[in-house]
Amino acid sequence: MSLIKTTRELSDWFESHNRKNMTLGFVPTMGYLHDGHLSLIKKARADNNLVVVSIFVNPLQFGPGEDYEKYPRDIEHDYKLAREAGADVIFNPDAGEIYVPGSSTEVEVKGDLTKKLCGASRPIHFKGVTTVVNILFNIVRPDRAYFGQKDAQQAIIIKKMVRDLHMPLEIVVCPIVREKDGLAMSSRNMYLGPDERKQAPALHRGLQKAHECFMSGAGDCTRVDKLIGIIRQEIEAEPLAKIEYIEIFDGDTLENIESIEPQRRALAAVAVRFGNTRLIDNIILSMGED
C-alpha cells in the first residue's frame, strides 16, 4: 500500500497503475479509523480494482468552537488498519494541498436539506463537507465512493450534490457498524468518560424501540410524534444525556412528515450531547426491504 501526500504523486500512481482501465473505489475519511470505516474499505475492495482511502481532517466543515484542533489523529494506526482492510492507497494531503492559495470556491446544496438536523446547530458544516468532497472527487475521480449510514444526512446531501452536478460516479451508502452494546462506532466515542460511555447506548436503544413499535403495525406507531416520544423517553432516562434533536423525516428528501406512509421510508435521527461530546445515530423506518 502507498501513502501519498500530494495530488501530483497520486496522479503518478494512477498513471503507473493503469488506472484508465480499472474501476476505482474511494473511501473519504477524517482518519482515526474504526470498524465503521473498515466496513467501507472492505466493501470498496470487493467492488473495485483499486481502492483509495483519503484521510483529511477538513477545516472547512468545523465551526468556531468545534473540535477541529483536537479531532483525534493517528496516521500510523490508520495506515495499518486501512492496509489490512484492502486499501491500495492512503491519500493524506495537507490542507494547503486541497485548498490552493486564495481558494474561495464553494459548493453548496441549498435548501432545507442542509438546514435541518445537524445543519441547525452546525450552519456551515455541510457546505464544508460538499466543498471538500467535490474537490476530493475531482482529484481521485472514483467510479464509486463509499459513505456510512451513520452520517445519514451527509449521505443524502452528497447524493444530491452528485445528482444535481451530474458528477460521474456512484455513491454507495453502507450500514452503521455498532459496538456490542449498540453504540454506533464513531471517532468521537473516544472523548466519552466512563459514565458517559455507559449511558451512550441509549441513543440506539431508543431508536430500536421506535423501530419495534413501528414494525409491530400498531395503529398509532406510524405517527411521528408517538415514535419521537418513545425515543425521547429512553434517552432522557440517562442523566448525562442532553438531547439536541430527535427528529423523523422522509428518508429520501428529509421533508417533514406527520406519519410514515406504507410505501415510504422515514429516517429517525438523534443528536445527543454527553458533556462536550456530540453523538449522532439514526435508523430507517420502512415496511419494505432496506
Added chain:
Amino acid sequence: MSLIKTTRELSDWFESHNRKNMTLGFVPTMGYLHDGHLSLIKKARADNNLVVVSIFVNPLQFGPGEDYEKYPRDIEHDYKLAREAGADVIFNPDAGEIYVPGSSTEVEVKGDLTKKLCGASRPIHFKGVTTVVNILFNIVRPDRAYFGQKDAQQAIIIKKMVRDLHMPLEIVVCPIVREKDGLAMSSRNMYLGPDERKQAPALHRGLQKAHECFMSGAGDCTRVDKLIGIIRQEIEAEPLAKIEYIEIFDGDTLENIESIEPQRRALAAVAVRFGNTRLIDNIILSMGED
C-alpha cells in the same frame, strides 16, 4: 456530426467513439454562433481528437429583467456552422436535462472577483455561470475547454473554479474576434439599431487608444486614472453610449491597482449600454508577450 439532446445519448456516443483513448476539446456556448465561437471550435479541433460544442441558454445566469427569453436562438444555423468549423457533436440539452428536478446545488466563486465589473450590475450572473459550467464539465469531462477573452472576467472566474476545485481539465482562453470596424463579435450585437451599431466600435477604439498610450512608454501612461480617462473620452463622444463601467484591474486576480507595474499585466474592461443592449469589451495591457 451528431446533434445530441440528452446526457444518456452523449454517454452512448462517447462509448461508441472510444472516448477513453481520445483527447476531448469542449466549447460551451449559448448558441447563435459567430466567428468568435468558431475560432474556439477551430482551436479545439486543432488540439484534440474529439470536439464537443454545447448550445445551452442557461436560465441560471440571467437576472430578472435580463434577456433570457429573447436571447437569440437559431439551432439550424448553429449546427451548420459548428460542423464546418470541425465539431463532432453538438450537445443541445433542455433545461430539465441539465437541472434535474429539485436541483439546488450551487457552485460559487466567492470574493471580489465575482462582485466587480459585470458582477456589480449582474449579482447572480457568475454563480449561474460557474454552476452550469461545472455541470457541463461533469457531463462532457473534457481534457480542454475553450473560452473567449471577450468575456475576460468569466474566463478568470472559471479558471479559478477549476483550480480551486481541482477539476481535471485545462482552460484555454482564445483572443477576441472582431468585426472589420473593431466591434467585438457578440450574439447581442444583433440587438443594435443602425445608429447604435455605427457608434458601438467606440468601445474598442477607446481601449486601443489606452493601449497605444500604455505601449508608448510615456511616464503617466502606466497610471490607471489616466488610461481610464482616455477610454472614457472616446466612448463619451458617442451620443447613444451610456457607460456602465470603465475599469482597469490586475489581469490575473482583478485586484485594484493604481498603476501598471512593468512585470504585471492589467485588464482594461468596459461595459456600455446602447438602448437596452449591453456590450462589453476589453484589452490586456502588458509590456511582455501575451
